[in-house]
Amino acid sequence: MMTKYLLFMVLYGSANSYFVVDAGYRTCDMFPVVLNTWAFTEATEKAWETVYLRNKSAVDAIEAGCTTCEKLQCDGTVGYGGSPDESGETTLDAMIMDGETMNMGAVGALRRVKSAISVARHVMDYTDHSMLVGDQATRFALSMGFKEESLQTETSHAIWKTWKDNCCQPNFWVNVSPDPKTSCGPYKPNPKKHAFERTKQKSVFSEKNHDTIGMVAIDFKGRIAAGTSTNGARHKIPGRVGDSPIPGAGAYADGNVGAAAATGDGDVMMRFLPSLLAVEEMRKGESPGAAGEYALRRIAAYYPDFVGGIVVLRKDGEYGAACHGLSTFPFSVCTQGSNKATVHNVTCMR
Template identity: 65%
Template sequence: MQFEQKVNCFVVCSLFSLVVIFFTVGYGIFIAFINYSIANNVVLPIIINTWAFTNATSKAWEAIYLKNSSSLDAIEIGCNTCEEQQCDFTVGFGGSPDENCETTLDAFIMDGATMNIGAVGALRNIKSAVSVARRVLENTHHSILVGELAKQFAVSLGYSEESLSTNESIAKCNDWKKISCQPNFWTNVKPDPSTSCGPYSPKQTKIQNDKNVGIDKYNHDTIGMLAIDAKGNVAAGTSSNGAKHKIPGRVGDAPLVGAGSYADNTVGGAACTGD
């Protein structure tokens, strides 16, 4: 019995050691391959995009590969494409109206070489949200501008002011109001937000647990994009019109560093979209 236990222990320990060696060597090979690839331009440039927003990917790829543009340029061009084409109606104008039937935009861009960021939240009446975010990155010492004053910032730099609402987005908002504003993002208010529209006032009772606000495959998406250019510089960006029927003034995850996306030349990049 003791002999069998020793044999079993030897086998298990040996297998564990082999696994550790395999992953250690494998990781070393992987890092060496990445370093070699960057040094020799074997696998670069790279464009990665969430969802099936292929036109955005193609435009970003055209910029970074055919025109040898920077990773920041590719991110801006790719996200701009989705803003113009209203990808899934979760990006750009004419989608996700708030309770007042207005569409507002969130966007973010990050330079992995400098770790600098630029973002806008609840941006009103400016279609090129990610471009304004880049202006925050490159032309200010700030990280994020929001709301009406973010719009004024954009207009001061020459961006055209125009409504982000469409007949379709307003119709969707009015249809939502006809079904007692369901779902919505209110809690612990009166009248009961699960059965009625506002205006609301705070309840003078114990705070209840949050309810399910009905987030589904039709109420998230958003474009998240990563790029590595021929020089190995990483950039990340996001653009979104936020959650449908949001409370006016809400800023989502998309323009928040580390929540919407992130880039670091020494590590890589990541993007996550939706709530």
């Protein structure tokens, strides 16, 4: 079945004078740029302050921006006190990638430590590993001086209790008994069902349950970086790790080309590495907007109901975005001419 996709109009020009074209948002000269998913303007402006006013690196900007969202609990999808899993616990995923060195650090299912993006930065800076997960990631964080504390709040507990009182709906179980559409389990594999019989369920992701801040940035030296932070899918099965900390899925940066960061239905999106796909399309000469659209088009060919968005930044400062399954997708930008973030909205493909 052929799916129809809608391209979006874009801006082009200097920070003080733009005109409409169909290629991407672009700054005229090499200059710092900060770009992130959703209208998380406080995070954008903190990253901008770091990379522009303080003349820090793109990696520093990513850490500062994502940390801001962790503290503000952006939309309840980033940081502590949001997206409880089936047991009521909030766990965190994050990654940071340096496009200059192609080094990265990530944490998955991080427990009882709030500063997920900074722990990921410590994995990158102080180990030869790329990712640590679960309680072992927590132990690493504590050894690096991070504080151990509960990530549960009254709000997250209330979300979890409401879900339990609603027969644990929705959830992420399939091909099990008792019926996960009417029961909280415990579940056992159903030998009468097979993977090919699986019924596709409507995505639980939306504008307010979208899983992640994804951020990309360029600094004054032209170095590019990318990162993510999230508390994952609400009511996930404990131990679940989504796309956010996976390089090429949640985010990707290549100093020779550019960077991208994705958000949305992570269990689907991680199977296609959309951030890597977008960067590789730019390597072939595509504009950031077209590269992002291509990456999402690849997913929609298999999962036409998936929900997600992507922001894409080329090494020369041109940027764009694409989305699928929502009405619109807001993303935030800071660049030359203003210390305030601008929110753009892209009309999504369906």
